[in-house]
Each structure stands twice: as C-alpha cells, then as structure tokens.
Amino acid sequence: xxxxxxxxxxxxxxxxxxxxxxxxxxxxxxxxxxxxxxxxxxxxxxxxxxxxxxxxxxxxxxxxxxxxxxxxxxxxxxxxxxxxxxxxxxxxxxxxxxxxxxxxxxxxx
Numbered sequence: 001x002x003x004x005x006x007x008x009x010x011x012x013x014x015x016x017x018x019x020x021x022x023x024x025x026x027x028x029x030x031x032x033x034x035x036x037x038x039x040x041x042x043x044x045x046x047x048x049x050x051x052x053x054x055x056x057x058x059x060x061x062x063x064x065x066x067x068x069x070x071x072x073x074x075x076x077x078x079x080x081x082x083x084x085x086x087x088x089x090x091x092x093x094x095x096x097x098x099x100x101x102x103x104x105x106x107x108x109x
Contacts, residue, residue: 016029017029017066017069017070017073019063019066021062021066021069023042023062026038026062026065026066026069027039027042027065029069029070029072029073030065030068030069030072031072031075031078033101034068034072038065041061041064041065042061042062042065044061045057045058045060045061045062046058079100082100082103082104082107082109083103083107085107085108085109086103086104086106086107089106089107089108090106094106
C-alpha cells in the first residue's frame with residue numbers, strides 16, 4: 001500500500017486541517033490528552049522514514065492523526081460520538097460518571 005500526502009499552499013482562509021495539513025496544525029487541533037501520543041507517533045514515523053527513505057509511513061501517520069483532529073475539533077460532539085460507539089460495541093449504556101478515557105477505550109478510539 002502506498003500513501004501520498006498533498007501539500008499545496010492553502011489559499012487565505014483555507015481550513016488548517018485540510019489534506020496536507022502541517023504536523024503543527026494537526027497537533028494543535030488534538031485534545032491535550034492525545035498530543036503526547038501524536039508526538040510519539042511522529043518521532044517514530046520520522047525515524048522509520050529516515051531509515052527506509054520512504055515517506056509513506058509518515059504520510060499515513062499524519063493522515064490518521066489529521067482525521068482524528070477533525071473529529072476532535074468539537075470536543076462535545078467527539079465525546080457524544082465516543083459514547084455512542086462504546087454503547088454500540090458493548091451493547092450496554094455508558095454509566096453516568098464513567099471516565100471519558102475508559103469510555104474511549106471501550107470504543108477503541
């Protein structure tokens with residue numbers, strides 16, 4: 001599988017999370033709890049790219065996190081979505097007061 005990453009100069013007013021978004025824009029749009037995971041994945045993908053001389057893994061990693069950042073740009077909607085996914089996968093309602101990270105783990109997100 002090959003990956004491509006698009007980078008064109010964004011016109012004024014372009015969405016910062018459009019395809020080809022910079023790593024800095026992606027990281028800034030993530031929830032604070034995900035920024036360390038992004039940092040770890042980014043460093044690993046850069047290192048792998050240096051060895052393989054192939055940017056595919058880096059581009060795939062950036063696209064994965066860019067899509068997550070798009071979902072997280074509205075934290076309330078993201079929390080609602082995580083809750084619904086967890087309920088669908090477990091077949092049970094999420095208990096009131098359950099920590100978000102636990103619900104998120106149930107949802108696989």
